[in-house]
Amino acid sequence: YAGCFYILDATDLFSFWQIVRLLANHPYFGITLMTADRKAGQSMESVFPHLITQDLPKMISIKDADFSSVDAVFCCLPHGTTQDIIKGLPRELKIVDLSADFRLRDIAEYEEWYGQPHSAPDLQKEAVYGLTEILRNEIRKARLVANPGCYPTSIQLPLVPLMKAFLIEHTNIIIDSKSGVSGAGRGAKEANLYSEIAEGIYAYGVTRHRHVPEIEQGLSDVAQSKVTVSFTPHLMPMSRGMQSTMYVEISPGVTVDDLYEHLRDCYKDEEFVKVLDKKSCSSHSECQRF
Structure with a gap:
């Protein structure tokens, strides 16, 4: 693509600068337009000084x-x-949405979990869930891609192949x-203050997390x-990163080695998924790398 267009709001600045950082150095993308709400009129370097070397x-x-x-x-x-913003965009544009507005196919379910009506049901019908390693062919043909949530990505990547193979x-x-x-964004929230999260860990969204x-x-x-599923998320005192530990029942006749070998085969050619060597998995320092 020759150009990229960004819609920015201060509550999701972390996602924004990550995309800018990746695409500014991408061989096939060029950033031609960036929009903002509260930050309109400012340069990227004034908001994120570490991107000052980029021509944006x-x-x-x-x-x-x-x-x-x-x-x-x-x-x-x-x-x-x-939903309202995308409705007004030209139909020829390819769109990747990082919010949760198009992730759930069931509109009633979206309204239940996000507490508001879905304002673009026609667009929802054409949205494709953007978990590339699982739905690559569908994404290739899509105009509107719903970028997966953080927890769902870490959970589905290991579980989907194992379930698909009946393991x-x-x-x-x-x-x-x-x-x-x-992951909670850049907005000022009491629960995310340093004094609230430092040196501690706590569960949140128990039984009702939106993911x-x-x-x-x-x-x-x-x-x-x-x-x-029984899902419990916890907030850790670190700026970024995620770890999901899943407990499952193995199918009759299947071993733990079978699970490992299947995941290794599934992701051996994937650039962004690394299945650690068994010996490395026992090393705390190695596991922290991924």
């Missing part, structure tokens, strides 16, 4: 945006706002996840029946 356009208001040099759009807006049972799946604090329906949707698709 100044952020402007979306109402002043010219899409003539844009081929692809990356939306970094809070949940509940992207694990579809019931009694327990998931214990740990996350760094930057539960997304996780269960992906696993149910593979199982071709309703799958429910």
Whole structure:
């Protein structure tokens, strides 16, 4: 693509600068337009000084945006706002949405978990869930891609291949996840203050975390029946990173080695998924690398 268009809001600045950092050095992308709300009129280097070496356009208001040099759009807006924005974009644009607005196919389920009506049901019908390693062919043909959530990515990558190969049972799946604090965005929140999270760990969103329906949707698709999970997320005193530990029932006649070998074969050619050597998995320092 020749150009990229960014929609930015202060609540998702972390996702925004990560995309800018990656695409600014990408051989096939060029950043031609960036829009903002509260940061409109500012340069990227004034918001993120570590990107000062990049030749980036100044952020402007979306109402002043010219899409003539844009081929692809990356939306970094809070949940509940992207649907209305995307409805007004030119149909020829390829779109990747980083919010949760198009992840859940069931509109009623979206409204239940996110507490507001879905304002773009027609767009929802064409949205493709963007877990590339699992749905690569569908993503290739998609115009609108719903970027997966953080927890669902860490959980589905190991579980989907094992379920698809009937190596694990579809019931009694327990998931214990740990996350760094930057996943909550850059907005000022009391629960994310240094004095609140430093030197501690706590569970949150117990039984009602918004990523539960997304996780269960992906696993149910593979199982071709309703799958429910027991999911408990925890906030860790670190800026970024995530670890998910999953407890499953192995199918009759299957061994732990079978699970390992299958995951290694599935991801041997994937650039962004690394299955550690068995010996490395016992090393704390090695496991921290991925």
